[in-house]
Amino acid sequence: MFADNNRISWLQMRCQFLLAALGVGLLWGIPGFTGREGAVGILIGGALLACWSGILRRQMTVFRDPIRYFGKTCAWLLAGIWESYLVLTGGWLVAKVGHLAGEYLVSGVPETMLSLAFVFAALGGSHHVQARGRLAQTSWAIVAWLGGILLLLAGKPLGTVTGGQQPEPAAFDWMLSVKNAGKYVAYGSGIGLIAWLMVQVRTGKEEKKKEGLALAVGQLSLWFLAGALLLTANFGTDAPNMDTCPILEVMAGVEIPGRFLRRVDLIFLSILLFSLTFLLGSIFFYSSYVAERVSVTISRIPAAILCLIFGTVGETQWAWSRYYPELLWKIYLPLFLVITVCAGWARRRSYGER
Numbered sequence: 001m002f003a004d005n006n007r008i009s010w011l012q013m014r015c016q017f018l019l020a021a022l023g024v025g026l027l028w029g030i031p032g033f034t035g036r037e038g039a040v041g042i043l044i045g046g047a048l049l050a051c052w053s054g055i056l057r058r059q060m061t062v063f064r065d066p067i068r069y070f071g072k073t074c075a076w077l078l079a080g081i082w083e084s085y086l087v088l089t090g091g092w093l094v095a096k097v098g099h100l101a102g103e104y105l106v107s108g109v110p111e112t113m114l115s116l117a118f119v120f121a122a123l124g125g126s127h128h129v130q131a132r133g134r135l136a137q138t139s140w141a142i143v144a145w146l147g148g149i150l151l152l153l154a155g156k157p158l159g160t161v162t163g164g165q166q167p168e169p170a171a172f173d174w175m176l177s178v179k180n181a182g183k184y185v186a187y188g189s190g191i192g193l194i195a196w197l198m199v200q201v202r203t204g205k206e207e208k209k210k211e212g213l214a215l216a217v218g219q220l221s222l223w224f225l226a227g228a229l230l231l232t233a234n235f236g237t238d239a240p241n242m243d244t245c246p247i248l249e250v251m252a253g254v255e256i257p258g259r260f261l262r263r264v265d266l267i268f269l270s271i272l273l274f275s276l277t278f279l280l281g282s283i284f285f286y287s288s289y290v291a292e293r294v295s296v297t298i299s300r301i302p303a304a305i306l307c308l309i310f311g312t313v314g315e316t317q318w319a320w321s322r323y324y325p326e327l328l329w330k331i332y333l334p335l336f337l338v339i340t341v342c343a344g345w346a347r348r349r350s351y352g353e354r
Helices: 010-033 036-055 060-064 066-070 072-106 109-125 129-155 174-191 214-241 244-254 264-293 299-313 319-321 323-354
Strands: none
Touching: 010 036, 010 072, 010 129, 010 174, 010 214, 010 244, 036 174, 036 214, 036 323, 060 066, 060 323, 066 072, 066 323, 072 109, 072 264, 072 299, 072 323, 109 264, 109 299, 129 214, 129 244, 129 264, 174 323, 214 244, 244 264, 264 299, 264 323
């Protein structure tokens, strides 16, 4: 079904996953995972996501050719679920980045114009399978080194809570940890574990132990755990209620030895904005890619237009952010779980017919 030149390695797949997920997680995901319960939730949720990715790895043939395994009607329904998720996620991302850029980078410019610039920047990225894989592989090494160094510098002066109340010792709340783990799984599926990474092609000549996304999920969980600990140490339990991005507030207090860089927060923000641009570009790319799985040829432009509309309509762009997490948690996560079960059933049935 796919030509050999349309395949990428698992290393490039993992780099795509890490690069796309890092920015959105550090900026807007980790504030909800502060405290001991949040840290344990990340660890449990990361383990569950790793197991889920292992199950999905065995079902990749089903997602590559859904018409063959599900039939035309069910395959179109599956594609519709994925496309709706991609468009809503893209709209949420456009709204969030438009507000973020207006607050931290260029004040006085309408958020609609900033959102439009963000969409154009994402469209300008590579739109070929191999090109995206090579871009992610090269970029992730740079992003990981720079971002990791800045996080280490931010962790050096820890010791007191500067922006919120000091957490009081209390009994550990296991129910809250379980709830946090569930939310982490929902966010993990929402950043692409199912809807676009798992329908991608792969090479077939690598060692079995190196295949899959479990290693990338574990690495990403460590990044988010480090960020959550930073927020807990600096803001205590107030981080989720802050109007600004807490991780950028932490970076604003970092001082480079020699003081030759005074705005570390802007450097860190630039790294995360690159990650967000890659994520939006991936949403556009996979909106076209998913359509091809059901024999529909469509460009990335319709998805870009819909994402821009969803990201700029309403009373304010920022208002959209209130609804997306609830949709992800209550609607798309259950749907993705049902899809996983159905894909496993379809795969077993196909083996029985052989």
